[in-house]
Amino acid sequence: MKAIQEIFPLLTKPHKVVITTHQKPDADAMGSSLALKHFLVQLGHTVTVISPTNWAGWVNWMPGVKEVMDYEMDKPKAEKVMDDAEWLFCLDFNIFHRTKTMTEKLKQLTCTKVLIDHHQEPDAASFDYGISDTAKSSTSEMIYDFIVDSGNSDKITDEVSECIYAGIVGDTGAFRFQSAHAGVHKLVSELKEKGLKHESIHDKLFDNFLENRLRFIGHVLLNRMEVFYEYNTVLIAIPKSDLLKFHIKTGDTEGLVNFPQTIQGIKLVALVIDRDEERKWSFRSKGDFDCNLFARKYFEGGGHFNAAGGRSSDSLEKTVQHFIIAMKENVEQLQ
Ligand code: 5GP
Ligand code: MN
Numbered sequence: 001m002k003a004i005q006e007i008f009p010l011l012t013k014p015h016k017v018v019i020t021t022h023q024k025p026d027a028d029a030m031g032s033s034l035a036l037k038h039f040l041v042q043l044g045h046t047v048t049v050i051s052p053t054n055w056a057g058w059v060n061w062m063p064g065v066k067e068v069m070d071y072e073m074d075k076p077k078a079e080k081v082m083d084d085a086e087w088l089f090c091l092d093f094n095i096f097h098r099t100k101t102m103t104e105k106l107k108q109l110t111c112t113k114v115l116i117d118h119h120q121e122p123d124a125a126s127f128d129y130g131i132s133d134t135a136k137s138s139t140s141e142m143i144y145d146f147i148v149d150s151g152n153s154d155k156i157t158d159e160v161s162e163c164i165y166a167g168i169v170g171d172t173g174a175f176r177f178q179s180a181h182a183g184v185h186k187l188v189s190e191l192k193e194k195g196l197k198h199e200s201i202h203d204k205l206f207d208n209f210l211e212n213r214l215r216f217i218g219h220v221l222l223n224r225m226e227v228f229y230e231y232n233t234v235l236i237a238i239p240k241s242d243l244l245k246f247h248i249k250t251g252d253t254e255g256l257v258n259f260p261q262t263i264q265g266i267k268l269v270a271l272v273i274d275r276d277e278e279r280k281w282s283f284r285s286k287g288d289f290d291c292n293l294f295a296r297k298y299f300e301g302g303g304h305f306n307a308a309g310g311r312s313s314d315s316l317e318k319t320v321q322h323f324i325i326a327m328k329e330n331v332e333q334l335q
Contacts, residue, residue, distance in 0.1 A: 001124040004131040007114060008150040014044040018085040022093035023052040023100045024250060027170025027205060029092040030059040030068075032116070032139035035163035036089060037064055039147050042155045048081050052099040056251020061204045062166065063159040071102050082109060089114045092139040094122035094132055116142050119303060120292055134304070137179040140167025144187055161191045166201050173258070174202070177306065209252065216246035221259060231327050231334045232267035234260035237320050240274040257282045267334050268294075270323055274316045281310040281319075289333050298326040 021029035037047045049068045071078045094117040096106045115130030122132040172180040257271040271282040283291040291308035295301035301310025312319040
C-alpha cells in the first residue's frame with residue numbers, strides 16, 4: 001500500500017469513484033463517506049457512495065444521504081456502478097469482510113483501491129494507496145486531513161463540515177473519549193470559524209428518536225442488565241422478542257452500551273443483541289482493559305482499545321455463557 005499522499009497529484013484528473021464503508025454505517029462511516037464525496041465532486045469526479053446495508057435513521061439528515069445506494073437493496077445496480085469505477089475508497093473499515101455480503105464483490109474489483117481508516121490491524125495488502133492511523137479520533141478527522149493536506153482547504157463547504165463534525169462527535173462520544181486529542185479540538189475550531197452550527201448536529205444525532213426507543217431503553221436497563229461487581233463488569237443481553245415488542249429499528253440500540261458505564265467502578269460493559277443472522281456484541285471499557293483484544297480472542301471481532309465489537313453464531317443463551325467464562329478468565333485485568 002503506497003502512502004495516501006501519492007494519490008494527491010492524481011486528484012486533479014476526473015475519475016469515476018465509488019466510496020464504501022462498513023455494514024450498518026454509523027455517524028463516522030456515513031459522515032466520512034459523504035464528506036469525501038462532497039469534496040471529490042468539487043474537483044470534477046463522478047462519485048457514488050455505496051453502503052453494504054441499510055443504516056440508522058439518525059444519519060438521514062446528512063447532506064447527500066438520499067443518493068447513497070444500499071447494496072443489499074439493489075445488488076445488480078450497485079455492482080454495475082462498482083464495475084465501472086476507476087477508484088474505490090474504503091472508509092472506516094480495513095478488511096473487506098466488514099462489508100458482509102459485499103466482501104466477495106470487493107475482492108473481485110480490479111480498480112485502484114484506497115484505504116482511509118483508524119482501526120487496528122489493517123489488511124494493507126488489499127489496497128493500492130492508503131492511510132491507517134489508530135491515533136486518529138475518527139475517519140472523518142482523516143478526511144479533513146486528506147482535504148487540507150492535498151491543498152484544498154477552500155473546499156470545506158458547509159456540507160463537508162457538517163458531515164465531518166457528525167463523524168467526530170459520533171466516534172469521540174461527543175468529545176469525551178481519550179481519542180478526542182488536541183488536534184480534534186483545533187479542527188472543530190476551524191470548522192466553527194467557517195460557520196459550522198454544531199448545536200443543530202447534536203440535536204439531529206441525539207434528540208431525534210421516537211418514544212418507543214426511550215421506553216425500550218427503560219425496559220432493557222430494568223430487566224436485561226446484570227452487574228457482576230466482583231468483575232467490574234456489566235452485561236446486557238437483548239432477546240429478539242424485545243426488539244419486536246418495541247419496534248426497534250437499525251440504529252435505535254446505538255448508545256445503549258454507554259449507560260452502564262455511569263455506574264461507579266465499572267470497567268467493562270458488554271452488550272449482545274439477538275439479530276436475525278447472528279448475535280452481535282458491543283464492548284466498551286474504561287482504563288487499561290483491551291476490548292479489541294477481548295473481542296478478537298473470544299468473539300471473532302475487533303475495533304479499538306476501549307470500544308470494540310464482535311459476533312457469534314451461537315444462540316443468545318450460549319453466547320452469554322461463553323461471555324461469562326471469558327469474563328472469569330480475565331478476572332485479573334478486570335480488577
Ligand atoms: P460498536 O460496538 O459501536 O458496533 O463498535 C465499536 C467499534 O468496534 C467500532 O469502531 C466498530 O467499527 C468496531 N467493530 C464492531 N464490530 C466489529 C467486528 O465484528 N469486527 C471488527 N473488526 N470491528 C468491529
Ligand atoms: Mn470510525
